[in-house]
């Protein structure tokens with residue numbers, strides 16, 4: 001599939017619905033760039049924790065939101081995330097960051113900063129980009145060519161997540177995940193939400209391959225002008 005105009009794809013949804021795996025596979029298959037916006041919010045959270053900022057204090061977070069330099073790689077086969085020149089790909093997945101990221105990402109100054117980075121990265125993608133997150137279709141790139149909102153039952157999502165984490169307790173994983181979704185959905189600025197014009201795909205009973213095929217087909221149809 002060749003096209004002169006870059007295609008912008010927004011994939012949103014709660015945790016464990018398959019956003020990262022689907023977005024990486026779709027981008028790799030179509031030769032597009034890829035951006036994991038959750039990794040950016042995790043990276044700024046890691047920096048706050050590492051610099052002793054009180055996560056309970058939004059004004060303390062806001063005051064330093066512009067300080068860390070966050071650089072995202074956009075190769076779907078080797079996604080990278082750096083903070084002040086340090087590769088934090090492993091650290092940002094740790095439980096401590098996961099439990100604090102919703103509080104940090106709810107601070108408007110953090111969102112303004114990260115949203116600007118995201119728009120610049122999307123604008124620079126020559127062939128187009130798949131951007132995954134919570135507010136891409138609604139806020140970051142409302143003019144995206146294709147908008148997908150992935151969902152799945154909390155049970156399926158918890159089972160997928162505990163499959164990744166060693167010794168994870170299924171009930172505790174589900175509880176933590178539902179709590180984070182609630183925090184992300186209820187914040188004032190750019191909450192987790194489906195855009196009115198997004199296509200919802202329930203992945204509970206689908207394999208990753210089926211979800212990837214579904215999204216690739218939607219992009220191809222859009223490019224063919226259907």
Ligand SMILES: Nc1ncnc2c1ncn2[C@@H]1O[C@H](COP(=O)(O)OP(=O)(O)O)[C@@H](O)[C@H]1O
Nearest residue numbers: 015016017018019020021022160203206207208
């Ligand atoms: N449709 C699917 N069926 C089964 N497992 C899946 C499916 N999609 C993703 N997974 C697995 O679930 C886990 C979470 O997927 P991920 O893409 O990280 O979700 P998200 O980015 O939405 O949090 C990963 O281990 C992934 O391999």
Ligand SMILES: Nc1ccn([C@@H]2O[C@H](COP(=O)(O)OP(=O)(O)O)[C@@H](O)[C@H]2O)c(=O)n1
Nearest residue numbers: 015016037038039041101102105133134135
């Ligand atoms: N566009 C986005 C992406 C993530 N986030 C925040 O970042 C957190 C981590 O996102 P993630 O995509 O890495 O989470 P998982 O789906 O991997 O569990 C979310 O729980 C949100 O608090 C956001 O606010 N906006």
